[in-house]
Amino acid sequence: MIQVSKQRVLVAFLALIGLACSQLAVSTGILRGAEAVYSDSWHQLAGVRLAPSRVAIVCVDDPARAAHPGIPLAFWSPLFTRAIAVMRELGVRTIGFDILFSVAADAWLEQLGLGDNPSTSQYDQPFKEALSQGDVVLAGQLLHGAHGPEAVRRPVPDFYLALPSPKSDCIGLINLHSDADGGVRTYRPRLLRDQPLSFGFLLAVKALGQNPQASQWRFGSRNLVDQGAALPIEYCGPPGTFPQISIERLLAPGARNDSELAPLLAGKIVLVALGQSGLQDMHPTPYARSILGVVPAMMSGPEVHANIIESLLAGQFSQFVPEGLRLALLSVVLLLASWVSVKSGPLRGGLVACGLAMTWAAASYALFRQHALLPVAEAQTGILVCYFGALVARLTTEEKQRRKLQTMFRRYVSREIVDTLLAADKMPDLGGKLYHITVLFSDIRKFTTFSEHMPPDKVVDLLNNYFTQVSQAILEQGGLVDKFLGDGVMALFGVPVHQPDHALRAIRAALAIQAIAQQFRQDAYKSNRPEAPAFAVGVGLHTGCAVVGNIGSPERLEYTAVGDTVNVASRLEGLTKALHWPIVASMETLCAAGPS
Known part of the structure; x- marks a missing residue:
């Protein structure tokens, strides 16, 4: 066996190598995929983490469209105006249209030569007036070319010009930030410098009465500085966590007196979005990975924005465990893994290594429930390096001892x-x-x-x-x-x-x-x-x-x-x-x- 003094040196050396390898793997991005798997697993295990109480989603769903047959979405401005009026009367704080308006009925009718008709010349006017009051946010989109972001696609000019100044305070970019595997796990308050804020972030800022043009904003006990960094999305729960209300309930006679509708909307931020007919706006989130037999489920863009808004207004932010504390904990675990692997046989050392890896994962999940992020893959990488390093050292040392025994005893004792x-x-x-x-x-x-x-x-x-x-x-x-x-x-x-x-x-x-x-x-x-x-x-x-x-x-x-x-x-x-x-x-x- 390895001498005690040499064992101590070997333990320290293996722990140092394990730490170096784990940090190298992190810096090169090798472990991003593994960390994503753990993050997705924690989200799925946690289920609903925060019951929505600040955001509601109003859908232009198939039943609503069926109730107004023959009216294309471009001609829905009168219906949107009625819905806005009802929402304001019910005490909605801010309204966000997660619909990119690329056509205005007035301009389209004028191109057809129908603009002089008194019944059609002011078709969109009521909707424009509703937009001018400043509590409505419209969707914009950052367009990407072959060499990156190129321009911002704003709403149709008729609606854009109706917005109060500064107009950028009423336009939010609906682009979602995706990781390398396509998963939507983070967001940026501002996608591009000197461009409008992202859609969900802008709605949260306006709901709190803060200035969208500022360089920092306060949510709960935390100040968010406009540094262009990606922030983890604090998902409240899997798809379906936010109940969706059909816009037809707002358009129904007596909607203002609907006793069940008022509690669903009063004091909330409301996202107006396409429903079942807009299924193309679906995204892979942490809940879209099939883990332990869980059926993967995609999440709609409005739900992603709703999660961002809800967590911001609730003041909930996930933060990584401080680097110094994380490295200290990792060093202790790697020393323990090295010590057991060197002192014990391969089987016991392997069992202890697995136990340490599982314990670290369990601690990571427990911290996740408290909105603290502790990477798992880097620790497990370090533990594996320590275990296999000790195994190699053991095999090398024991091989020398075996050769020594063979040389010493082969001529003097039986082969058995x-x-x-x-x-x-x-x-x-x-x-x-x-x-x-x-x-x-x-x-x-x-x-x-x-x-x-x-x-x-x-x-x-x-x-x-x-x-x-x-x-x-x-x-x-x-x-x-x-x-x-x-x-x-x-x-x-x-x-x-x-x-x-x-x-x-x-x-x-x-x-x-x-x-x-x-x-x-x-x-x-x-x-x-x-x-x-x-x-x-x-x-x-x-x-x-x-x-x-x-x-x-x-x-x-x-x-x-x-x-x-x-x-x-x-x-x-x-x-x-x-x-x-x-x-x-x-x-x-x-x-x-x-x-x-």
């Missing part, structure tokens, strides 16, 4: 033991630890005398053959061939992988070594050299606690055991000579091995 070590979630502690083990010492009896009767090359062949078979016997019992001591062998049982039956394994290995010695006694070495002593092996076994780890100098380390247990096993091996026993095992070993 090495594979068990490599497959373990935690690498063995090679720095020194107290283990309960069984130590085996084996030595060839009178080997010096025996070797004197053989050529040197034969001695080497004999030892190589013997050690190969003895090592295999030890490895088959899961033991570790610790070292070769001249003509002897030291082996450990119970490390580096814990074995509850290590004493029994050691006894079986000792018996196997004696079987090998028996085979060697039957070899041709004895028959060819009658004067040589018989080939015999003594084995000593002892069970107890010993310190096991990498021991030696920095230039030469050896994984071995030290302590009284090792010394006792060595002395027991020496007793085999005096007792003339092939195997001497301590009572501790016999008790640990059990009756089997």
Whole structure:
């Protein structure tokens, strides 16, 4: 595992990298799409956030048109005049026509040569007089060309000239600001410098009696400065949140005395717009994204303007969490994510990373309900960077440790033991630890005398053959061939992988070594050299606690055991000579091995 001091440096480094990557992704705009998904999700989860009480929508819908068949919209000015009169009488504050008047009946009739007819010469005059009173806002449109905004399309001159001066105070641009994905999530108070205010913003300004020509305006407790920046639209709710009233109710006889109509309009800003026949004025808003099975719904332009007006008059504004606080919170979360990812395994680290990402998202939604904006995608990007960075560091470090284990143990323990070590979630502690083990010492009896009767090359062949078979016997019992001591062998049982039956394994290995010695006694070495002593092996076994780890100098380390247990096993091996026993095992070993 990574050392503690190195872990701390790695945690800090990963958190710094995660923070840098998240901020780089934000600055390059890579996360805009993801942030839009979260913003849209929060809107849909919140549902209706503010019940409309300041804005009403009057629709020129299909039933109203059916009630006046044969009258084109260009000839509706008398009907609009009647509706305006009723709304004023019911106490409407300001009226906005979200209809771009491009044709005036008077001018059209004059082109047809009907302008001298007394019944038609003043067809639009009552509507013009209604406009002159200053409480009506007409729609204008910013026209775009190949190189950007080019001009403002104003209402037809007949109606434009009827507006009181300054006329720009009564014209609002109905253009809506769209994000890169086409979604309408923000608006600008003024679309272009030295041009009229946007439609909804102008109506809110006039409703509060403020000067549209000013450079700043006050809504609730906040001053909005004309800086051309886009502001988040505080949507009150999904499409349909604002009830729509058919203009036919205003045109019906006795509309002024309609007890149900008065509460719907009194003291409000009223938007007059096309209804079902004007479905081309539909826009994708946060509610137009299909999330969690929610059926996407487009929102009409008048509803978007109504949301802007309602939130402005209510003094509700969403503001981003201060940058310093946001970065501080993000740094803490990334440090936590890095620390857990470095200290824990991939599974636990991944679960914690997911938990942190979900917790941040939940906090973002909770703040959204309080009109505070906390980006989500940047935090989740940083958390992912920290997690995968820790994963790469872990894999790199563990790979080094695996190679070290393979180099250290491959020749001295069985392949199964090495594979068990490599497959373990935690690498063995090679720095020194107290283990309960069984130590085996084996030595060839009178080997010096025996070797004197053989050529040197034969001695080497004999030892190589013997050690190969003895090592295999030890490895088959899961033991570790610790070292070769001249003509002897030291082996450990119970490390580096814990074995509850290590004493029994050691006894079986000792018996196997004696079987090998028996085979060697039957070899041709004895028959060819009658004067040589018989080939015999003594084995000593002892069970107890010993310190096991990498021991030696920095230039030469050896994984071995030290302590009284090792010394006792060595002395027991020496007793085999005096007792003339092939195997001497301590009572501790016999008790640990059990009756089997």
